[in-house]
Amino acid sequence: MDILNAMAALTNFVLVPAVAYGSQLALGALGVTLIYGILRFSNFAHGDTMAFGTMITILVTWWLQSVGVGLGPLPTALLALPVGIVVTALLLLGTDRIVYRFYRRQKAAPVILVIVSMGVMFIMNGLVRIIIGPGDQRFSDGARFILSVREFKAMTGLREGIAIKTTQGITVVTAVVVVLILFWFLSRTRTGKSMRAFSDNEDLALLSGINPERVVMYTWIIVGVLATVAGVLYGLDKSFKPFTYFQLLLPIFAAAIVGGLGSPLGAIAGGFVIAFSEVTVTYAFKKVANYLLPGNLEVDALLQLLSTDYKFAVSFAILIIVLLFRPTGLFKGKSV
Amino acid sequence: MKKLMLATAATALMSGAAFAASHAQDVKIGIILGFTGPIESLTPSMAAGAELAMKEVTDSAMLLGGSKVVPVRGDSTCIDSGAATAVAERQVTADGIKGIMGADCSGVTGAILANVAVPNGIVMISPSATSPGLSTAEDNGLFFRTAPSDARQGQVMSDILMEQGIKSVALTYTNNDYGKGLADSFQAAYEAAGGKITISAAHEDGKADYSAEVASLASAGGDRLVVAGYVDQGGSGIVRAALDTGAFDTFHFPDGMVSAKLEENFGTEINGSTGQNPGTDSPGVAKFAKLVGGAFDATSPFTPESYDAAALIMLAMQAAGSSDPAEYKTKVMDVANAPGEEIYPGELAKALKILKDGGDVDYVGASAVELIGPGESAGNYRELVIKDGKITTVKYR
Numbered sequence: 005m006d007i008l009n010a011m012a013a014l015t016n017f018v019l020v021p022a023v024a025y026g027s028q029l030a031l032g033a034l035g036v037t038l039i040y041g042i043l044r045f046s047n048f049a050h051g052d053t054m055a056f057g058t059m060i061t062i063l064v065t066w067w068l069q070s071v072g073v074g075l076g077p078l079p080t081a082l083l084a085l086p087v088g089i090v091v092t093a094l095l096l097l098g099t100d101r102i103v104y105r106f107y108r109r110q111k112a113a114p115v116i117l118v119i120v121s122m123g124v125m126f127i128m129n130g131l132v133r134i135i136i137g138p139g140d141q142r143f144s145d146g147a148r149f150i151l152s153v154r155e156f157k158a159m160t161g162l163r164e165g166i167a168i169k170t171t172q173g174i175t176v177v178t179a180v181v182v183v184l185i186l187f188w189f190l191s192r193t194r195t196g197k198s199m200r201a202f203s204d205n206e207d208l209a210l211l212s213g214i215n216p217e218r219v220v221m222y223t224w225i226i227v228g229v230l231a232t233v234a235g236v237l238y239g240l241d242k243s244f245k246p247f248t249y250f251q252l253l254l255p256i257f258a259a260a261i262v263g264g265l266g267s268p269l270g271a272i273a274g275g276f277v278i279a280f281s282e283v284t285v286t287y288a289f290k291k292v293a294n295y296l297l298p299g300n301l302e303v304d305a306l307l308q309l310l311s312t313d314y315k316f317a318v319s320f321a322i323l324i325i326v327l328l329f330r331p332t333g334l335f336k337g338k339s340v
Numbered sequence: 341m342k343k344l345m346l347a348t349a350a351t352a353l354m355s356g357a358a359f360a361a362s363h364a365q366d367v368k369i370g371i372i373l374g375f376t377g378p379i380e381s382l383t384p385s386m387a388a389g390a391e392l393a394m395k396e397v398t399d400s401a402m403l404l405g406g407s408k409v410v411p412v413r414g415d416s417t418c419i420d421s422g423a424a425t426a427v428a429e430r431q432v433t434a435d436g437i438k439g440i441m442g443a444d445c446s447g448v449t450g451a452i453l454a455n456v457a458v459p460n461g462i463v464m465i466s467p468s469a470t471s472p473g474l475s476t477a478e479d480n481g482l483f484f485r486t487a488p489s490d491a492r493q494g495q496v497m498s499d500i501l502m503e504q505g506i507k508s509v510a511l512t513y514t515n516n517d518y519g520k521g522l523a524d525s526f527q528a529a530y531e532a533a534g535g536k537i538t539i540s541a542a543h544e545d546g547k548a549d550y551s552a553e554v555a556s557l558a559s560a561g562g563d564r565l566v567v568a569g570y571v572d573q574g575g576s577g578i579v580r581a582a583l584d585t586g587a588f589d590t591f592h593f594p595d596g597m598v599s600a601k602l603e604e605n606f607g608t609e610i611n612g613s614t615g616q617n618p619g620t621d622s623p624g625v626a627k628f629a630k631l632v633g634g635a636f637d638a639t640s641p642f643t644p645e646s647y648d649a650a651a652l653i654m655l656a657m658q659a660a661g662s663s664d665p666a667e668y669k670t671k672v673m674d675v676a677n678a679p680g681e682e683i684y685p686g687e688l689a690k691a692l693k694i695l696k697d698g699g700d701v702d703y704v705g706a707s708a709v710e711l712i713g714p715g716e717s718a719g720n721y722r723e724l725v726i727k728d729g730k731i732t733t734v735k736y737r
Contacts, residue, residue: 013558013559016585016586017551017554017555017558017559017585017587018555021549021551021552021555021585025549025551140572148584149584152586153585153586154586165586167584167585167586169584242549243577245546247546248546248547251547282552283551283552283555286552286555286556287552287555287556287559288539288555288556288559288560289559290559290560290561291558291559291560291561292559306539306556306559306560308556308559311541311542312541312542312543312552312553312556313515313542313544315552
């Protein structure tokens with residue numbers, strides 16, 4: 005019984021939040037990694053692209069709610085998501101047309117593109133704040149829990165409960181679906197193959213007749229989808245605030261680099277590595293230990309490796325360790 | 341260019357002289373509160389409270405021979421000391437304010453005091469800065485507060501929990517002067533009374549995700565979670581995550597968390613939680629509520645204190661017969677404390693008249709003001725409990 009209690013506590017406080025957070029990071033890191041692989045620069049505007057997509061989705065959600073359209077137990081935002089994706093993709097294509105294409109034609113060095121993307125970041129940042137304001141916005145509706153602590157305790161009779169929020173469930177399911185579609189697209193379709201070819205060797209791809217502008221266009225569209233989905237899932241699960249999306253950039257980049265920049269599989273692995281390490285390293289294991297240890301060995305200390313203040317430091321420590329010993333990341337991406 | 345500057349200087353001199361000549365000049369008082377930031381849901385009614393007192397004095401036409409009092413609002417942001425200092429500096433140099441009703445959060449209040457008020461010799465009366473650190477800050481007798489120091493709040497908090505038989509709590513605080521000061525004073529008082537704090541963990545404001553923080557708090561355990569944070573910021577995030585994971589179902593809320601927003605965010609989910617915020621059952625509260633009518637929420641935290649802070653500045657000016665901070669700063673304690681005629685909200689005209697005639701007043705105001713030690717409120721608190729999703733008053737202590 006005590007072992008079950010320990011497992012329940014660990015699931016509730018570590019496993020469930022980390023899996024949900026990891027899925028959100030993975031989706032964000034996939035976007036970053038695709039741009040790095042195909043367009044060959046680190047896109048610092050990614051966090052704010054997520055914020056923009058989420059903002060559009062929120063505005064449509066509010067409109068849907070006001071006319072009384074909903075999805076029952078599921079959040080209305082899922083219905084608004086396609087609109088958010090389309091508008092975000094259009095914004096990205098517009099940005100590419102106005103800003104990035106100019107530098108691409110000039111064959112600008114990646115570091116210049118990185119700085120350019122920072123400029124784009126600040127503009128998107130301002131755009132989102134002007135339209136929806138800098139404050140917290142809540143837009144989730146529908147049922148809050150798939151499984152609440154009270155139900156779980158009544159069901160199992162354990163002292164520890166497990167709660168699974170609807171948003172956490174949706175996050176994981178959506179992430180899996182999106183990732184499966186993405187991998188199918190990259191490995192099976194003509195466009196996907198030409199994107200990979202372009203990523204592997206630009207000159208060879210050009211010689212074999214691949215239209216670079218088409219590849220770039222598809223990349224931005226896919227990035228728009230990934231960013232909006234990741235942003236909306238994060239916002240549904242936690243809350244939407246432009247500043248937190250900007251801050252998300254750090255763990256997302258950490259995830260992409262740990263996994264190996266340019267490697268989609270690496271981005272996913274990196275997302276979960278970062279999420280799990282952030283939650284586990286700062287978790288106080290006192291409760292779990294006391295369930296597992298025999299009564300006379302009960303511990304009074306917190307058994308916490310690091311205070312939660314150091315959450316972000318953990319992702320950076322991992323980043324540095326990976327870069328020191330495997331500069332190309334866990335999954336053999338491009339070296340940074 | 342030189343001529344132009346000379347001309348400008350001459351004009352400035354002349355207009356200055358003209359001002360001094362007119363007998364009843366406008367007195368500008370700064371209201372520096374965090375209209376944006378972590379306590380933005382509290383500040384509108386605080387500012388309205390202060391402006392109400394100023395309007396009352398202006399309407400009475402009794403202050404310094406009929407001076408008009410003009411409020412000048414400024415945004416302290418509550419957290420950004422640089423921005424708050426700039427606002428205060430501008431109000432002093434450009435607007436020419438004679439006193440500051442503010443600031444609100446302890447960190448920015450300390451910054452304005454050290455960087456603007458002391459160098460320029462401006463009196464500051466804060467309605468809500470509660471950090472114990474401000475009691476010993478160097479202020480040249482310019483700083484007062486109608487809010488008590490958190491050293492007192494920590495004691496009251498400990499008493500409330502002990503009386504309910506709660507002997508072990510987890511504690512989380514917002515990582516700034518206010519949160520740390522309150523957490524430390526509470527920990528000292530609670531442990532002295534025999535209570536046990538299982539964990540004392542800081543949380544950063546403005547994060548979207550508090551699951552790691554709540555996981556640690558839950559693991560440490562305790563009968564109740566004490567959240568010394570802000571309701572518009574991380575405080576609510578912590579409570580939300582704790583409720584969702586079933587880590588804690590009752591909480592204890594110090595003043596930064598007590599607001600209508602708390603009811604709105606959580607409602608019946610936090611039934612049975614307790615808390616306290618500065619408040620009193622002196623007749624001043626009812627009088628203040630009546631005076632306000634329905635214009636704004638008279639019971640919102642720190643709103644009575646704001647009215648009192650503004651009133652004290654103006655009464656001290658009248659007592660000194662001057663709006664010069666250097667002269668009226670010594671009078672603040674005199675008008676706030678006995679002896680003298682007791683003054684309640686809505687009676688500012690009477691107080692001004694007594695002072696004008698050379699009498700003495702004991703300003704009680706809306707929050708039972710009694711300034712002690714280095715010019716801070718002795719501290720009256722309202723003990724509250726969340727019942728059926730509403731904040732209800734248990735008693736005053």
